[in-house]
Amino acid sequence: MATVLSGSALPRIRELPPDLVDKIAAGEVVERPSSVVKELVENAVDAGAKRIAIVLEEGGRKLIRVTDDGHGIEPEQLLLAVKSHATSKLKAAEDLFAIQTLGFRGEALASIASVSQFRIASCARGARDGAELRVEGAVPAEVVPCGHPKGTSVEARSLFFNVPARRAFLKGARAELRHVEQEVERLALARFDLDLVLEHEGRTVLRAPPTDEPRERIAQIFSTELAESLVAVGPRGGRGVRLRGYASPLDRSRNDARQQLFFLNGRAVRDKVFLGALRAAYANLLPPRRQPSVFLWLDVPPDEVDVNVHPTKAEVRFLKASDVFALLQAALREAILSAGAAPPPLTLPRTPLPVVSQQEPGAPGALPPRSGGREGVGGSLAAPASVPDSPAMAPRGSGRFFQLHRRYIVEETERGFRLVDPHALHERLLYDQILARFASGGPLESQRLLFPLILEADRSELALLDERKPVLEALGFEIAGFGPTSLALHAAPRLVPPSALPELVREILGEPRPGEVPDEPGLDQAMARVGGTGARRLLHQVAAALACKAAVKFGASLSDPEIEALLRRRDEARAACCPHGRPTALAITLDELDRRFGR
Numbered sequence: 001m002a003t004v005l006s007g008s009a010l011p012r013i014r015e016l017p018p019d020l021v022d023k024i025a026a027g028e029v030v031e032r033p034s035s036v037v038k039e040l041v042e043n044a045v046d047a048g049a050k051r052i053a054i055v056l057e058e059g060g061r062k063l064i065r066v067t068d069d070g071h072g073i074e075p076e077q078l079l080l081a082v083k084s085h086a087t088s089k090l091k092a093a094e095d096l097f098a099i100q101t102l103g104f105r106g107e108a109l110a111s112i113a114s115v116s117q118f119r120i121a122s123c124a125r126g127a128r129d130g131a132e133l134r135v136e137g138a139v140p141a142e143v144v145p146c147g148h149p150k151g152t153s154v155e156a157r158s159l160f161f162n163v164p165a166r167r168a169f170l171k172g173a174r175a176e177l178r179h180v181e182q183e184v185e186r187l188a189l190a191r192f193d194l195d196l197v198l199e200h201e202g203r204t205v206l207r208a209p210p211t212d213e214p215r216e217r218i219a220q221i222f223s224t225e226l227a228e229s230l231v232a233v234g235p236r237g238g239r240g241v242r243l244r245g246y247a248s249p250l251d252r253s254r255n256d257a258r259q260q261l262f263f264l265n266g267r268a269v270r271d272k273v274f275l276g277a278l279r280a281a282y283a284n285l286l287p288p289r290r291q292p293s294v295f296l297w298l299d300v301p302p303d304e305v306d307v308n309v310h311p312t313k314a315e316v317r318f319l320k321a322s323d324v325f326a327l328l329q330a331a332l333r334e335a336i337l338s339a340g341a342a343p344p345p346l347t348l349p350r351t352p353l354p355v356v357s358q359q360e361p362g363a364p365g366a367l368p369p370r371s372g373g374r375e376g377v378g379g380s381l382a383a384p385a386s387v388p389d390s391p392a393m394a395p396r397g398s399g400r401f402f403q404l405h406r407r408y409i410v411e412e413t414e415r416g417f418r419l420v421d422p423h424a425l426h427e428r429l430l431y432d433q434i435l436a437r438f439a440s441g442g443p444l445e446s447q448r449l450l451f452p453l454i455l456e457a458d459r460s461e462l463a464l465l466d467e468r469k470p471v472l473e474a475l476g477f478e479i480a481g482f483g484p485t486s487l488a489l490h491a492a493p494r495l496v497p498p499s500a501l502p503e504l505v506r507e508i509l510g511e512p513r514p515g516e517v518p519d520e521p522g523l524d525q526a527m528a529r530v531g532g533t534g535a536r537r538l539l540h541q542v543a544a545a546l547a548c549k550a551a552v553k554f555g556a557s558l559s560d561p562e563i564e565a566l567l568r569r570r571d572e573a574r575a576a577c578c579p580h581g582r583p584t585a586l587a588i589t590l591d592e593l594d595r596r597f598g599r
């Protein structure tokens, strides 16, 4: 700082020369060949093109050419087309708030032309002859006549030939081609009525003929197998809003989020409203770090969304973001939960579960009292004699099992074996049961403590207690402030062993955990009774804490009847993970073993 000021001359402020301004602007729009392809294809779409051909050499480093059959450009307009801030798509400021086209900033061609050896050739609708214009490093040549079929071709050669620093950032041809392919995939999915072809070094890498069925497009781009596995989302909407799409059922997931694509008014977006709704819809339903495949097409009136908030328009701003979020989440939930046939089963049996001992005939489905079983082991599991045996509930596979080091259960299956985490599985089953109970309006069976349990609590915990009381009471807690610095627990759900109560209370008065409860018939009504929508996350937190404290402990040795009772109920679990997201089981096939033994 001091050295600058003590120098002889103060820094001088100058206006940048226009070609430098263009190069800087180009950095916003043109990052690599795929961004050039995106801009050029979008221009073609805006020109009403139906057929678009993309030709690349060296992954686009050497050549990018996009040819379309759109309305074309008249010769005297060509110079304007490559000028920055020149566009035919916006006329007045109001237009900016109801964008109907993919482009509107009038920057793309100017940017691309400033960093490549550029040529645009076009024959306008109704014209007899075409014309072309070359631009080299932002300097346009003359417009000259040329033969061209109706439509436009734009060519960018030697991208960044005049910006070595940016050229150095480009990857090899293969990697750049991969980027372009992904971009073209998105464009093809955004508009499945287009006929798109991508060629690289004379070879067709992608061909997407027009279709009016989005599922067909997914099959063209990814695979028929994927397309067929997806369940339909929507259609839903009203008042100018329309949502449709596809989502993977819960038994299918991926390691990456590459098959999560969202299209808004014909444009691929990567927006947080979509991502948030997706996360909320699949909350707790997939194992940790697994990602669903989801394709959503949403159309909203153009004046209800601002697409001018992000350089590449990947993010948008909705006028009614929370309505959009709710629509997306509800449609996704409905789709996932209606995929009933797919394992794991998504609807809970309405008959009493095997662990439910019918002590109160008036309360079908009541959770069991702990039958004085050993500490740490749910009494529910320790009473296999009361388990009604139905063939549907028999464990799959051969039925042989044992517990490994007092931890995992090893179970022989038809095609290999399975390792089950007994705590996680029991936790999941109890969690589902607690929610079903709650949704059906019945309280959990509660037990009064002989002496209230007095626990220290600070002001924020006491405030939270007040807020959370209705939900807690609905779940069988009787808990109240006790003086300024403590609270008293008078009653708690019976399924939790008394020794676990202090920790349970800490957890339910702690920081909210991520995640919320999945949908369940009747849940909304039940929640409305105890204080509305904010209860969703809290209910998840409390139900998960209850399930965790009531489940068999990890590390507890289990008897054979206990293991059998647990495995028998495995199919009832609504997801293959515990409420905190850990998997309940890992399956290993004989094929896999054979492979590893080199057989």
Ligand code: ADP
Binding pocket: 039, 043, 044, 047, 068, 070, 071, 072, 073, 081, 082, 086, 087, 088, 089, 102, 103, 104, 105, 106, 107, 108, 109, 110, 152
């Ligand atoms: P924008 O798309 O934001 O308007 P561009 O720089 O991408 O800005 O394009 C400038 C103008 O050139 C467009 O507004 C359009 O009128 C014209 N244009 C560009 N590409 C095509 C094309 N493929 N067919 C017809 N007109 C085009």
Ligand code: MG
Binding pocket: 039, 042, 043, 102, 103, 104, 106, 108, 109
């Ligand atoms: Mg454009």
